[in-house]
Amino acid sequence: MPTTSIPRQAPPVPFFTQAESFTELWPLIARHTDDVFDRGKFSHGRKVAELESAIAGYTGARHAVAVNSGTDALVLLLRAAGVEPGDEVIVPAFSFFASASAVSLAGATPVFADITADGDYGMDAGSAEAAITDRTRALLPVHLFSQLADMAALSQLAHRHELTLLEDSAEAIGMRWNGTHAGLLGAGGVLSFFPTKTLGALGDAGMILTDDEQVAERAGVLRHHGRMGRTIDHIAGISNLSGVSGTNSKMDDVQAAVLLAKLTRLDQDIARRAELAAAYTERLAGADGVLAVPRRVPRPVASDPVHYVYLVEVERRDELVAHLTARSIGTETYYPRPLHLQPCYAGHPDHRAGRFPVAEAACERTVALPLYPDLTEEQLDTVCTAIFDFYAGRR
Numbered sequence: 120m121p122t123t124s125i126p127r128q129a130p131p132v133p134f135f136t137q138a139e140s141f142t143e144l145w146p147l148i149a150r151h152t153d154d155v156f157d158r159g160k161f162s163h164g165r166k167v168a169e170l171e172s173a174i175a176g177y178t179g180a181r182h183a184v185a186v187n188s189g190t191d192a193l194v195l196l197l198r199a200a201g202v203e204p205g206d207e208v209i210v211p212a213f214s215f216f217a218s219a220s221a222v223s224l225a226g227a228t229p230v231f232a233d234i235t236a237d238g239d240y241g242m243d244a245g246s247a248e249a250a251i252t253d254r255t256r257a258l259l260p261v262h263l264f265s266q267l268a269d270m271a272a273l274s275q276l277a278h279r280h281e282l283t284l285l286e287d288s289a290e291a292i293g294m295r296w297n298g299t300h301a302g303l304l305g306a307g308g309v310l311s312f313f314p315t316k317t318l319g320a321l322g323d324a325g326m327i328l329t330d331d332e333q334v335a336e337r338a339g340v341l342r343h344h345g346r347m348g349r350t351i352d353h354i355a356g357i358s359n360l361s362g363v364s365g366t367n368s369k370m371d372d373v374q375a376a377v378l379l380a381k382l383t384r385l386d387q388d389i390a391r392r393a394e395l396a397a398a399y400t401e402r403l404a405g406a407d408g409v410l411a412v413p414r415r416v417p418r419p420v421a422s423d424p425v426h427y428v429y430l431v432e433v434e435r436r437d438e439l440v441a442h443l444t445a446r447s448i449g450t451e452t453y454y455p456r457p458l459h460l461q462p463c464y465a466g467h468p469d470h471r472a473g474r475f476p477v478a479e480a481a482c483e484r485t486v487a488l489p490l491y492p493d494l495t496e497e498q499l500d501t502v503c504t505a506i507f508d509f510y511a512g513r514r
Contacts, residue, residue, distance in 0.1 A: 288328070319381070
């Protein structure tokens with residue numbers, strides 16, 4: 120009796136995993152975490168101070184202020200830079216929700232602008248300028264996926280209108296503009312250490328970067344209930360001495376310990392991400408159904424890309440995602456709904472479909488493919504083959 124062979128499905132490809140890297144780094148992680156337990160200080164302690172110094176050294180920042188998440192870093196940066204209730208802050212309509220919610224949490228109003236059509240997914244300076252009013256206090260461009268927004272145009276815009284330039288550089292560790300690290304091109308920026316980031320912790324953690332001493336001092340006070348100074352070896356029962364109402368946004372020393380270990384191989388990881396991104400581009404550029412792959416936008420200065428996310432624009436995005444999911448291939452949709460169409464910002468006359476067409480098109484067409492140092496060439500081939508199969512079967 121004839122038998123029918125059943126095609127063997129390729130092994131799953133998770134959207135993100137760091138299991139292999141974590142295993143390799145475990146001896147160094149263990150040394151740092153053992154130091155935390157030996158000291159018995161688990162928050163805002165010496166290991167956090169070591170990480171602040173190390174990140175300042177890596178980025179070139181005069182000040183690095185550790186906090187407990189990238190979102191808190193944005194909120195505290197806005198407050199430390201002088202953004203107050205009644206102010207408006209211009210943010211791009213295409214970004215993670217925290218880019219807008221941080222402005223709201225700081226008491227100000229987010230005002231949206233479109234992104235450029237040149238492929239960097241950054242704030243469009245012309246759209247931002249059209250959004251400026253007499254209440255506008257700051258610009259908050261976001262550096263997404265692999266490269267910086269057009270900081271030449273945005274810096275000129277901020278200078279021309281006497282606005283504070285801040286950066287949502289949460290994804291941008293390692294990215295530089297003419298040698299200056301992301302987050303240091305204006306009054307300050309942030310880093311997120313969410314586990315999937317290029318430098319990721321085991322949970323939430325973040326950092327404020329600034330060359331401005333006053334911004335750094337205010338951020339340091341705001342993260343610790345308005346208290347001034349560090350409490351490294353003991354819990355200080357001191358009162359609020361700054362006169363500022365702060366919050367509890369101190370970084371855990373265990374997260375700092377993990378990040379210190381992982382920082383030692385950050386450049387190696389960035390190089391591996393670049394290799395994988397190049398392999399994806401070689402396979403997918405011009406393929407049926409693939410409308411765009413990441414490309415380096417020409418800049419008037421040297422601009423160093425870092426592939427945090429490999430984002431493609433595709434036809435029938437949601438159908439493709441379902442197809443890949445059925446094959447146990449993980450993806451992420453960045454971002455399914457633009458910020459101006461989020462329900463919590465409904466009611467404003469500018470918050471309507473069609474208002475920011477480039478951002479809205481990106482929300483409909485973009486999907487992120489697996490990209491991390493532990494990804495193998497065989498797994499990358501599995502992802503690409505699945506994409507080819509989807510579009511070949513739907514001509």
